[in-house]
Amino acid sequence: MSAQNIAPELQQPLFEYLLRLGDDRLILGHRLSEWCGHGPILEEDIALANLALDCIGQASVLLKEAGTVEGQGRSEDDLAYFRDAIDFRNLLLVELPKGDFGFTIVRQFLFSTFSYFFLEKLQQSAHKPLAGIAAKTFKENLYHLRHSRKWLVVLGDGTEESHQRVQNALDELWGYTEEMFYMDQVDEALMNAGIAVDLQPLKEQWLSMVREALQEATLELPDPDVYQHQGGRTGFHTEHLGHLLAEMQILPRSYPDARW
Amino acid sequence: MATEKNVPEQDTQWPRWEVFVQEKTGEPHQHAGSVHAPDGELALQNARDVYARRGKVYSIWVVPAEHIVATSPSDQGPFFDPAEDKIFRYPHFYKVPRGVKNL
Amino acid sequence: MAEDNGKLERFEARINAGEKIEPKDWMPERYRQQLIRMMSQHAHSEVVGMLPEGNWITRAPSLRRKMVLLAKVQDEAGHGHYLYSATETLGVTREEMLEKLLSGKAKYSNIFNYPTLTWADIGVIGWLVDGAAIVNQTMLAKTSYGPYSRAMIRICKEENFHKKQGYEIVATMARGTPAQRKMVQDALNRWWWPTLMMFGPHDKDSPNSGDLLRWKVKLKTNDELRQRFVDITVPQAHAVGLTIPDPELRYNEETGHWEFGEIDWDEFWRVIRGNGPCNKERLAARRKAHQEGAWVRAAAEAYARKHGREPGKAA
Numbered sequence: 307m308s309a310q311n312i313a314p315e316l317q318q319p320l321f322e323y324l325l326r327l328g329d330d331r332l333i334l335g336h337r338l339s340e341w342c343g344h345g346p347i348l349e350e351d352i353a354l355a356n357l358a359l360d361c362i363g364q365a366s367v368l369l370k371e372a373g374t375v376e377g378q379g380r381s382e383d384d385l386a387y388f389r390d391a392i393d394f395r396n397l398l399l400v401e402l403p404k405g406d407f408g409f410t411i412v413r414q415f416l417f418s419t420f421s422y423f424f425l426e427k428l429q430q431s432a433h434k435p436l437a438g439i440a441a442k443t444f445k446e447n448l449y450h451l452r453h454s455r456k457w458l459v460v461l462g463d464g465t466e467e468s469h470q471r472v473q474n475a476l477d478e479l480w481g482y483t484e485e486m487f488y489m490d491q492v493d494e495a496l497m498n499a500g501i502a503v504d505l506q507p508l509k510e511q512w513l514s515m516v517r518e519a520l521q522e523a524t525l526e527l528p529d530p531d532v533y534q535h536q537g538g539r540t541g542f543h544t545e546h547l548g549h550l551l552a553e554m555q556i557l558p559r560s561y562p563d564a565r566w
Numbered sequence: 567m568a569t570e571k572n573v574p575e576q577d578t579q580w581p582r583w584e585v586f587v588q589e590k591t592g593e594p595h596q597h598a599g600s601v602h603a604p605d606g607e608l609a610l611q612n613a614r615d616v617y618a619r620r621g622k623v624y625s626i627w628v629v630p631a632e633h634i635v636a637t638s639p640s641d642q643g644p645f646f647d648p649a650e651d652k653i654f655r656y657p658h659f660y661k662v663p664r665g666v667k668n669l
Numbered sequence: 670m671a672e673d674n675g676k677l678e679r680f681e682a683r684i685n686a687g688e689k690i691e692p693k694d695w696m697p698e699r700y701r702q703q704l705i706r707m708m709s710q711h712a713h714s715e716v717v718g719m720l721p722e723g724n725w726i727t728r729a730p731s732l733r734r735k736m737v738l739l740a741k742v743q744d745e746a747g748h749g750h751y752l753y754s755a756t757e758t759l760g761v762t763r764e765e766m767l768e769k770l771l772s773g774k775a776k777y778s779n780i781f782n783y784p785t786l787t788w789a790d791i792g793v794i795g796w797l798v799d800g801a802a803i804v805n806q807t808m809l810a811k812t813s814y815g816p817y818s819r820a821m822i823r824i825c826k827e828e829n830f831h832k833k834q835g836y837e838i839v840a841t842m843a844r845g846t847p848a849q850r851k852m853v854q855d856a857l858n859r860w861w862w863p864t865l866m867m868f869g870p871h872d873k874d875s876p877n878s879g880d881l882l883r884w885k886v887k888l889k890t891n892d893e894l895r896q897r898f899v900d901i902t903v904p905q906a907h908a909v910g911l912t913i914p915d916p917e918l919r920y921n922e923e924t925g926h927w928e929f930g931e932i933d934w935d936e937f938w939r940v941i942r943g944n945g946p947c948n949k950e951r952l953a954a955r956r957k958a959h960q961e962g963a964w965v966r967a968a969a970e971a972y973a974r975k976h977g978r979e980p981g982k983a984a
Binding site: 347348349350352353356449452453456460 | 614
């Protein structure tokens, strides 16, 4: 299915869906890129930059496809640089400040585990360009998962201090995990057309993989009744996103007539 | 001005591992450099991130640097010279009748 | 002493014959010390050099530019890594080298003590600073110390795109809006002279040059390299309509070289002694990253020990 022959009633949901996926990776990539030059050891500085590059690369193709589906002539840069916070569709999880290395690792692990199951399914999307992007992203994500899972275990089962730091990060981030499985009429419309992934069945798989890793890392599963924050998918963000965008968008916004 | 307390007293940059990279199947693994890592799995991951950023890698070996046993320059004579006069190891040492092929 | 003299003679004969010196070979202590100084400074420069450009990663004006810059700054981490790695073959640990950097005892290139004020700085750094580095590193790829030479060959290959991406930014801005043209000329004005200083003092004021040249650690003098850089760069500035901020700059038809004005050596020495615009910020940023990473490094070591996975016991 190419941009031209998307059923008209699916065009808006698909655009929205691509923004969700693209924005997740753009904002996460931004947070990861903040580590560049400030990592805990040279090798890890290089590793985090690789993750950031993957995420921003993924965001770039997803937003480009979003622009194509929308059909208004907006490029990936227009979508990244000329939308306001209320028009961003990323998870709250990815916009939280990068925190310490433990926080960054726990977030990456939770998101990459989710992405593993999600992208596995998305490769079968009836929207062919999306299926193609999913296949490439799935491969990159396999390494993100391996890297973050290893570090989760190392830090969880390292020193008393490292254990406490990642346990705190996990407890704090847990309240932002439910949103990964959020679905609304956008998903429903696209699921009926075989384009989107049903997220509900992924939850058990995700939890089971997380639980297994936490056990190896000697970490406690957080309180399941912790308050779950939601809102990113519909533009109701934390205050952090506005600051992130102010920084990210400053040049194109200040000089709208310039090309770089 | 800097003082001692700016730097943690017992810093660790982790042990060193030598990295060998094979770019294609059928080719030998070649020494690429080293990485620091606490264990083998992270040594592999670090080697991947440091030496395979530009693709073109098929396989990576990592070896704890301290496990490498090497000759020293004083071995040069006794180790390698004797091989030099054994020219019978090379095909041009042998004389065969002219015109005989595929030897 | 007589024996040492014999060794020195053989060492210099090997160097004159174009042989590479390898880590376990005998070498004069001064050769080893000069290499450690020079190579670790080079490594520190790569790592501190991540900071001024890293300053613009989160503000890059397009996704393409963002990825390019991130990849470039990451390469600098990688190149610092290769260089630390090569320096370790001389019997010094990375812990020791970092201690010297963080305590302020070791030097790194002066150029990274200047601030990046606009996006044009990212273009100009790639074009000028990487351009100067390439001139220097192309020479160092032929240096007499094997591990240094191998690291340099790898680095030169990877840095190919660094200068080009910088010049692309410069060229784009130079034909852009009036605001962009102003930014890019301003960046050139600020970076030109510090870049010329990167090659170091005049040959007559360079105390280490003699031995380094004799032992083929360096193959060209500071002034020769600086001249080569100017000759390459001036036409590139003119091609995009930029003005080099040097009223004395003129082309000598006879020699085929661009002649240029005198460098402000007071500024050079002032920045080396710690009083450049960003010396304190740069060192503070490195220390902060190092300190905040201490618990991570300690945790990983504790984990490996706990599970019998440290290299001595690696399965």
